[in-house]
Amino acid sequence: MATRMATLNRLNVALRTCRRFYSAQAGEHGHESAKRWKSAFFFLGAPAVALVYYNSYYIMPQHPERDEFVAYPHLRIRAKPFPWSDGNHSLFHNGYYNALPEGYEEGSEALHGGHH
Template sequence: MATFGRVSQALARSSLYQARRQLSAAAAAGAHGEQAAKTWKILSFVVALPGVAVCMLNTYLKEQQVHEHERPEFVPYAHLRIRSKKFPWGDGNHSLFHNGHVNALPDGYEGHDK
């Protein structure tokens, strides 16, 4: 068993030594690093940017297909839209990113006939 341990340690040392030599030789050459940088730059422009453009186009087209939905009927539940103090902007009743079509106020939707 001890012999197996010594052999495996010797193999590990030799493989680590070889890896260190290869890395130092590659660093000394310097050409490999420049070629890798060029490859990644080309891949970024040829693969990544068109991929992002295709995803943006897909999202835009899907959004165009969605029909505007009717908003749900307002039900004044006591545990929703609690205002213990006014917001520090505007009239104090609208949240910072308020959307009048989607977000209801405590007394109903804006422009909604009661």
């Protein structure tokens, strides 16, 4: 029993020594790492967000025109109805851009993505 206690005590001392050593290293390295991440955010992240914002609001058209509907037989096949709504609209259906098997929806609801 005494040898087991001595072994556990030595293991505990070794673990405390390792923890102290690694936490001291992390403390020295943590400050430099934080400065590096802060610089990366301000010099890479923030300009990237600004460029994406500019692209999405000023360069790309806000509402591009939809394609003319062509009833291709291999598109919009409904083997069984969707389990939501009326069974004909996909989960993220947009009435203006997503055509149904019989064509685009018409009306003001279709422009705002509403269901019939």
